[in-house]
Amino acid sequence: MSATQRKRALVFDSGVGGLSVLDAIVNAGLAVDLDYVADNAWLPYGEKPDAALVARVPALIRALVDEWAPDAVVIACNTASTIALDAVRAAIAAPVVGVVPPIKPAAEATKTGVIGLLATPATVARPYTDELIAKFAADKTVIRFGSTALVDAAERVLAGGEVNREAVAEALHGLFDAPGGDRLDVVALACTHFPLLRDALAIAAPRPVLWLDSGAAIARRLKDVLALGDGSARLRRAAFTGPVNARLWLAFEARGFSVRARIEAGFSVVPDTGERYG
Known part of the structure; x- marks a missing residue:
């Protein structure tokens, strides 16, 4: 060409x-x-x-x-x-x-029926997100957590800074320590900043899970x-x-x-x- x-x-x-x-x-x-x-x-x-x-x-x-x-x-x-x-x-x-937040592939991938949705607070709360969950994950347990701190953390890492461990820990706590979090096996990364922190999230997570994004x-x-x-x-x-x-x-x-x-x-x-x- x-x-x-x-x-x-x-x-x-x-x-x-x-x-x-x-x-x-x-x-x-x-x-x-x-x-x-x-x-x-x-x-x-x-x-x-x-x-x-x-x-x-x-x-x-x-x-x-x-x-x-x-x-x-x-x-x-x-x-x-x-x-x-x-x-x-x-x-x-x-x-x-x-x-589009990767709720559909997360719902298809889970073996336990429990998926996590990690996004910004605004995305977590939007009716559009509710509609996606109702359409593709109505029979699943969806644990939502919204974090603006992770957005800032990704920006800082790309600018040469250290990973904000507190922001990572807070997000993981919001997912894995929520009711049903002990069975969570897939996390949908519904903010494009968050895949830039995938390694940090995976390392700090209490157990291996599947991290999905829309890329x-x-x-x-x-x-x-x-x-x-x-x-x-x-x-x-x-x-x-x-x-x-x-x-x-x-x-x-x-x-x-x-x-x-x-x-x-x-x-x-x-x-x-x-x-x-x-």
Whole structure:
């Protein structure tokens, strides 16, 4: 496939959590060019009013689509997908792939009938989550725990910091020590930040369980939407609405990004002072 025939996708998140989705797309072996956008000036989305996100997210993504003309947009954020997916689809012509909490595969995988749902407090409490559980896990026991601290922990780890052991322990306590937690055997990671802490969660857990996320499913959906062939993904640009320290940028460089951009208040995209060309 020639360079001119390669499809382009924009991966969007409130912060670095979408890197877990980007990694899944890369690992799927798809011939696609990828840009990444982090609205880190507004992190975490789970603490923002729904109306504010419905106003901001479609406008920001529309500006990026106008600037970069991707063939598809991946909203790699559970909160944004739940709140603003329809508004984004109405705002742009390109197809939009959202994130769905992996409740269905968790319900299919459990052998004990008890699954954990680890998400942000907002996602845990949303009617959409209730609907997914009623549809796919009505005959299961679903133990829910919401954590904003784990979102911050993932951001800090990617920026070169240590794992927040207290946040990890709190989340595990909320799942395994809840009524029925002694039989829990599958945990659905319903925030894209949390797969970045999978190893820390697994090591600290009281026993081995299956940790599921949505990354592979999103990669398959993107492949279908763009009719992508097999090949190697190419990482192009990473843009941020907020500050990026040097160690965080190293996490992007390690994945193959070489160009860094800044998104200004009016959603115009300009080269960052740390712009680099590989």
